[in-house]
Amino acid sequence: MKTNARQLALDVLNDIFSNDAYANLSLDHHLKKSDLSVRDKSFVTALVYGVVAKKELLEWYSAPFLKKAPQPWLQMLLNLTLYQIQWMDKVPTSAAVDEAVKLAKNHDKHNGETAGKFINAVLRNFMRSEHRFELPKTWEIKYSMPKLLLDKMVKQFGGKRTGEILESLEEKSHVSLRVIDPTVEIAGTIPSVLTKTAVIADSGNFAEKAAFLEGKYTIQDESSQLVAPQMELSGTEEILDACAAPGGKTTHMATYLTTGHITALDLYDHKLKLIEENAKRQGVSDKITTKKLDATKVYETFGPERFDRILVDAPCSGVGLIRRKPDIRYRKESSDFTQLHDIQLKILDNASKSLKKNGIMIYSTCTIFDEENFDVIQAFLATHKDFEQVTISHEKNDIITAGCIFLTPEMYHTDGFFVAKFRKN
Numbered sequence: 001m002k003t004n005a006r007q008l009a010l011d012v013l014n015d016i017f018s019n020d021a022y023a024n025l026s027l028d029h030h031l032k033k034s035d036l037s038v039r040d041k042s043f044v045t046a047l048v049y050g051v052v053a054k055k056e057l058l059e060w061y062s063a064p065f066l067k068k069a070p071q072p073w074l075q076m077l078l079n080l081t082l083y084q085i086q087w088m089d090k091v092p093t094s095a096a097v098d099e100a101v102k103l104a105k106n107h108d109k110h111n112g113e114t115a116g117k118f119i120n121a122v123l124r125n126f127m128r129s130e131h132r133f134e135l136p137k138t139w140e141i142k143y144s145m146p147k148l149l150l151d152k153m154v155k156q157f158g159g160k161r162t163g164e165i166l167e168s169l170e171e172k173s174h175v176s177l178r179v180i181d182p183t184v185e186i187a188g189t190i191p192s193v194l195t196k197t198a199v200i201a202d203s204g205n206f207a208e209k210a211a212f213l214e215g216k217y218t219i220q221d222e223s224s225q226l227v228a229p230q231m232e233l234s235g236t237e238e239i240l241d242a243c244a245a246p247g248g249k250t251t252h253m254a255t256y257l258t259t260g261h262i263t264a265l266d267l268y269d270h271k272l273k274l275i276e277e278n279a280k281r282q283g284v285s286d287k288i289t290t291k292k293l294d295a296t297k298v299y300e301t302f303g304p305e306r307f308d309r310i311l312v313d314a315p316c317s318g319v320g321l322i323r324r325k326p327d328i329r330y331r332k333e334s335s336d337f338t339q340l341h342d343i344q345l346k347i348l349d350n351a352s353k354s355l356k357k358n359g360i361m362i363y364s365t366c367t368i369f370d371e372e373n374f375d376v377i378q379a380f381l382a383t384h385k386d387f388e389q390v391t392i393s394h395e396k397n398d399i400i401t402a403g404c405i406f407l408t409p410e411m412y413h414t415d416g417f418f419v420a421k422f423r424k425n
């Protein structure tokens, strides 16, 4: 039977919220199995990411019309339909409602008729009410942002900047590409103002184009492309990339190498495979060796003074990626931040022992919280007197804070990102 786009979106949403699946992985998995057109795949993707990003707000819209909480799948179907009514201008409201009633009826042989009537009544009451034009007073609901993250943002950035960050997370993500072959022409893109290697586009499926498959460009956020230029590479260096998968920065660093070489670590075989695939597509496999290893065991494995350069692109809360991966916001607990701080410090401490004298080490994350950024580097410097911080400069001075690159998502519409640089004396 032909795949129904809305049913597919509903299946993915139920997978995310009932089975704790990652939005991008579940979406990929379901879309690959489907026979949907490219257009319908885009529709499903927009629906899933939209509903995930606005879950609390969508439930706030339906709440006044519910006597008691509906079953989770039915609430999700309401969310899916309200998202189309409120945010998808091109979808006629009548089509959204009719499709929702059909999906409810088909969901279950015994109660389908009742579920269909229920959803029809709720949606029609919503359409007749003034509530659909209202907005909630709290940021928690307006931006569907859990209190834990909101409190942390307000504490660190103050109310005004937090408001700006939240607004910016509501906007559509850019697509950002790293140009590998400078002769390639990529229609629909404009140059980045942050880095010479990047071009950006409002949207587009650049991963299916021939030039991508031929390794002439790759997909990498502008902020992530700021790392390799900080490594001070002349071409001959022995580099350790301690947390390397899927290899965005590994392959970028490889473009600087002549006789140099990168050892790329990660914890999982399937992730090492991604680095290898990316390296092959980009024609830099001969510069990279992957190895399954816990980065807290670098010193025990490689010994002292082994590498000229080390990159610790650490595991982090990923809060800087919320615009592109909206489900990240629902996966955080307070203890995560302390645990991450500890592991980040542990990786830095261990890897730093394998760096040669005068070697450069970079620490980077895709989070905006001090606990995982400035606090980690301060704790590292306090206990490693043989290391000094190297002040980073950039022509866009506003992306530098205390000698580090620190980008929050509202500044240049990139991911939130942090880069610190050290030298071993």
Ligand SMILES: C[S@@+](CC[C@H](N)C(=O)[O-])C[C@H]1O[C@@H](n2cnc3c(N)ncnc32)[C@H](O)[C@@H]1O
Binding pocket: 224, 242, 243, 244, 245, 246, 247, 248, 249, 250, 265, 266, 267, 268, 271, 293, 294, 295, 296, 313, 314, 315, 316, 347
């Ligand atoms: C931020 S991602 C790295 C992104 C990558 N550098 C890039 O640019 O494509 C962090 C990676 O660290 C890996 N990781 C987490 N803990 C690790 C550990 N203890 N040792 C090595 N890798 C680890 C994760 O599996 C994940 O792939």
